[in-house]
Structures are given as structure tokens and as C-alpha cells.
Amino acid sequence: MKFSETTTEAIQREIAEETGEHLEEIELFSVIENFFLEEESQTNYHEFLFIYKGQIEEREIYNGIDNSHHIVHLVNKD
Numbered sequence: 001m002k003f004s005e006t007t008t009e010a011i012q013r014e015i016a017e018e019t020g021e022h023l024e025e026i027e028l029f030s031v032i033e034n035f036f037l038e039e040e041s042q043t044n045y046h047e048f049l050f051i052y053k054g055q056i057e058e059r060e061i062y063n064g065i066d067n068s069h070h071i072v073h074l075v076n077k078d
Helices: 007-019
Strands: 025-038 043-055
Touching: 007 025, 007 043
Parallel strands: none
Antiparallel strands: 025 043
16 A cells, blocks of 8 residues: 555556556455464564455556556356
């Protein structure tokens, strides 16, 4: 996430950057909270994962804004 960016803005930007597509029907699906110790540095972390679901146009291959070619596997929601 970028400073002052909401989680919704971040997921929209990331989807556009990685796939070139616009995310529609965005819905916050879950928030997961984790505490963990990174063993090598012995640093404690506290993280929040914001899980969203939404719709993008179905394609076999997606092209991101950076012109990288990413293969995205879609999972049927049923």
C-alpha cells in the first residue's frame, strides 16, 4: 500500500497494475490478523490481511500496465 491509500484503492491499483483490468463489485471478504516472529532477525510482527473479492473480465492472459505478461488462474466461486 502507498501512504494515505485505502485498502480498497490499493487492491484496485494492484489489480490494474498486474492485469490491466478494472476490478468491479469490490467487497471486503475477510480481515485476518496474525502475530509472528521472524526467526532470523528475532523481530516480532503484527499483520493484517484484507481479503477482497470482486469481478474482472475473464481472459486467458492478462497484461499489466508495466507490460509484463502474467498468467492468472481464476477460481470458480461456486
